[in-house]
Amino acid sequence: MAILSIRNLTKRFGGLAANDDISFDVEEGALFAVIGPNGAGKTTLFNMISGFLQPSAGSVSFAGQDITDLPQHEIAARGLVRTYQLVQLFKDLTVAENVAAGFHRVTKGGVAAALFRPGWMREQERAIAARTDELLSFVGLDGLDAVPADKLPYGRQRLLEVARALAAQPKLLLLDEPAAGLNLQETAALADVIERVNAQGVTVVLVEHDMGLVMRVARRIAVIDFGRKIAEGTPEEIKTHPDVLAAYLGGVETV
Known part of the structure; x- marks a missing residue:
């Protein structure tokens, strides 16, 4: 099909x-x-x-x-998710933060949740952090979660883009x-x-x-x-x- x-x-x-x-x-x-x-x-x-x-x-x-x-x-x-011909990372964010940004399609939130941080939101954040680690390991970037994205070699920036795209499921x-x-x-x-x-x-x-x-x-x-x-x-x-x-x-x- x-x-x-x-x-x-x-x-x-x-x-x-x-x-x-x-x-x-x-x-x-x-x-x-x-x-x-x-x-x-x-x-x-x-x-x-x-x-x-x-x-x-x-x-x-x-x-x-x-x-x-x-x-x-x-x-x-x-x-239907894509990457681009030119690397388009959030270069002021860390490797892990770039991947976490990709979860916006599959997570929920809002102003009230950000202010009051209910239990479901804290659980969601823990799940995102765990899945971020899994995706970084999957593309071979484990251990680099705290590194600023613009400090990665170009080839690893490409892999980071793939990890961020995968975060959107x-x-x-x-x-x-x-x-x-x-x-x-x-x-x-x-x-x-x-x-x-x-x-x-x-x-x-x-x-x-x-x-x-x-x-x-x-x-x-x-x-x-x-x-x-x-x-x-x-x-x-x-x-x-x-x-x-x-x-x-x-x-x-x-x-």
Whole structure:
């Protein structure tokens, strides 16, 4: 069963079509990748799926419901959570505080609760602290909870973003170029985290340039070029697809 369905999704900026009539389904529990050359329209596609941009045409369905016209916060509240191409942490907060901020979707509160701190709120805070520790351990950042986020090496900041996204208990996690700027060791650690996230039942869709990472983790891949989908299939099918080879260095096999 498809957890995400996009149909004829199109985004125009003036006379330029950044995405043109793109359709595909992502099955529940899948690990799906969207690839393509620079400027192909991958991030624009993510921005429409997550509600950051409204499409010019087409539709997005998540968990059987049309979310095309919903704002970002309502889409996130339904369980579709994303990270961004550029690291977007609360750099004045600690590692643990960044993760705790991700729980806002699944916790309750208010002015009265903050002032009077009833028992249920204190219990909620204890649960958040315990789960924060679990998530930091899960992504390999245990023992760093008190470190300011901006003091982490860049690769660990990427992992912190994943931990914060997991705090929102996503049903589907969109990762926008999570390996950007990472070295080989950091990319391998990221790949391990992505696979373990997916193994816990979270559907993962990633946009990525690192083909080593894509070919390791993805079980199905869609390829877009100049805003249009040119291929979809398994990693083995994509590696030998003539249109994909033409899009990457004019027919030389590079993926």
